[in-house]
Amino acid sequence: MEERINHTVDIGEISEEIHKxxxxxxxxxxxxxxxxxxxxxxxxxxxxxxxxxxxxxxPLPTLVYMAREKRPQHPHNFKAGAMNALLRVxxxxxxxxxxxxxxxxxxxxxxxxxxxxxxFFMDEDKGHEFAYxxxxxxxxxxxxxxxxxxxxxxxxxxxxxxxxxxxGPLYVGSGCFHRRESLCGKKFSPTYKAELIGxxxxxxxxxxxxxxxxxxxxxxxxxxxxxxxxxxxxxxxGCPVEDVITGLSIQCRGWKSIYYNPQWKAFLGLAPMTLSxxxxxxKRWSEGDFQILLSxxxxxxxxxxxxxxxLQMGYSIYCLWAPSSLPTLxxxxxPPLCFLNDISxxxxxxxxxxxxxxFVIGAKFTCSLIESLWxxxxxxxxxxxxxxxxxxxTTSYLFAFIDSVAKLLGINKxxxxxxxxxxxxxxxxxxxxxxxxxxxxxxxxxILSTIAILNLFCLVGGGTRLxxxxxxxxxxxxxxxxxxxxxxxxxxxxxxxxxxxxxxSGRLPSSTIFTSALIVVLACLIPML
Numbered sequence: 449m450e451e452r453i454n455h456t457v458d459i460g461e462i463s464e465e466i467h468k469x470x471x472x473x474x475x476x477x478x479x480x481x482x483x484x485x486x487x488x489x490x491x492x493x494x495x496x497x498x499x500x501x502x503x504x505x506x507p508l509p510t511l512v513y514m515a516r517e518k519r520p521q522h523p524h525n526f527k528a529g530a531m532n533a534l535l536r537v538x539x540x541x542x543x544x545x546x547x548x549x550x551x552x553x554x555x556x557x558x559x560x561x562x563x564x565x566x567x568f569f570m571d572e573d574k575g576h577e578f579a580y581x582x583x584x585x586x587x588x589x590x591x592x593x594x595x596x597x598x599x600x601x602x603x604x605x606x607x608x609x610x611x612x613x614x615x616g617p618l619y620v621g622s623g624c625f626h627r628r629e630s631l632c633g634k635k636f637s638p639t640y641k642a643e644l645i646g647x648x649x650x651x652x653x654x655x656x657x658x659x660x661x662x663x664x665x666x667x668x669x670x671x672x673x674x675x676x677x678x679x680x681x682x683x684x685x686g687c688p689v690e691d692v693i694t695g696l697s698i699q700c701r702g703w704k705s706i707y708y709n710p711q712w713k714a715f716l717g718l719a720p721m722t723l724s725x726x727x728x729x730x731k732r733w734s735e736g737d738f739q740i741l742l743s744x745x746x747x748x749x750x751x752x753x754x755x756x757x758x759l760q761m762g763y764s765i766y767c768l769w770a771p772s773s774l775p776t777l778x779x780x781x782x783p784p785l786c787f788l789n790d791i792s793x794x795x796x797x798x799x800x801x802x803x804x805x806x807f808v809i810g811a812k813f814t815c816s817l818i819e820s821l822w823x824x825x826x827x828x829x830x831x832x833x834x835x836x837x838x839x840x841x842t843t844s845y846l847f848a849f850i851d852s853v854a855k856l857l858g859i860n861k862x863x864x865x866x867x868x869x870x871x872x873x874x875x876x877x878x879x880x881x882x883x884x885x886x887x888x889x890x891x892x893x894x895i896l897s898t899i900a901i902l903n904l905f906c907l908v909g910g911g912t913r914l915x916x917x918x919x920x921x922x923x924x925x926x927x928x929x930x931x932x933x934x935x936x937x938x939x940x941x942x943x944x945x946x947x948x949x950x951x952x953s954g955r956l957p958s959s960t961i962f963t964s965a966l967i968v969v970l971a972c973l974i975p976m977l
Contacts, residue, residue, distance in 0.1 A: 585622055
């Protein structure tokens, strides 16, 4: 299929063979392309037809292909627009009360997940309260030590279980079973239990051709004009994380959600295989979450009186990812420069005020380490998680913060960045060997290499000054700043390897080295001016 798609893109038109095989393409012209085409709705397998059976004679379920209309002059609203078009078309064809949403790079790994979700929805006591059942996002291409911390272990194994006790987890866009009515804007009411018992899926006797014709009009660009689609109905538009903001609005209408994390993983997908992909993915997530905090959908505004304080705070963890970049950036730039220039910022190790700092540092890393080992992570995997936490905060979250503020000021417009998951053979081989992939002069990599070189220079320069001035006895006064520089240098070891020692295509380019070195020199000269 991939070869046929690529061949069609190369020749710029639908071949005669495809026209004959797939009638949905019959009206396509040579000018049509992925961004400019009509709506296609084709019932490939009609579940009502007795002839549509599998090899053992069991009837096959209805299978429908849909491609919504796209025109350059009409915004297509990315994934949210596609989901809303699917909602309308499925309403016309089946009107099934439960909808499963799975991303294109994920697949079902456990067929019992459908039964598991229905058990929650059909629970006699509380099932009527649930709008959606969220399964975790798991991946089948993670390395042994999870090089890029793509497992989302803390979110899947800790955070979401906590949210489950406060009204339910976030909707994360994939592996989620929705109650159709809640997704289409219905408010929760205590009487909904009786309504659910009486509700039935739509069964229609009209022909597949008529159903296709009706449904095609629901997938056009103009159908949503002057309507509530993307506002009060369906997934919401205008936010890079349309899933999170949609889930929040559903919960603010009185519904609850439920998190289910079975030992036999329900859905598996592909995690990013390069550092740039991993950072770009978190940049989009953190940018969208921060925009929610700055909008009328802020959990403490939209959720006031509608959801509990615990759930409001749970959402805020992710909404504050982007601004958390600022204090992190301060701690990896200012203390090292002050250490180099003989300016003490923290209490001495012999001072009583050193105890709170030691407690916070020790408790944070001890708790994180215990969580990782408890959930089956390796020691190296935990260290990789700490490294990626640092990389994200100084790059992904920083750019997300800047872009969000710029959008708020009207300087730039919303853009939806798709995270690529495909890598060539060399990149895949290095990923399996757990070698970090750089290979470009991204502004994010310039920031990472600048911080690495700055801390190394300050560690060497400040350490040399300490030895010359007071020797080992003076280390006590500078212990925290020395420890901070040393930790950043150790975390950044893959950066130094990519800057100075690697010769493969995944190393950092020379331009990044020169740019970062120049910035470090200027930063060190500023205090002397």
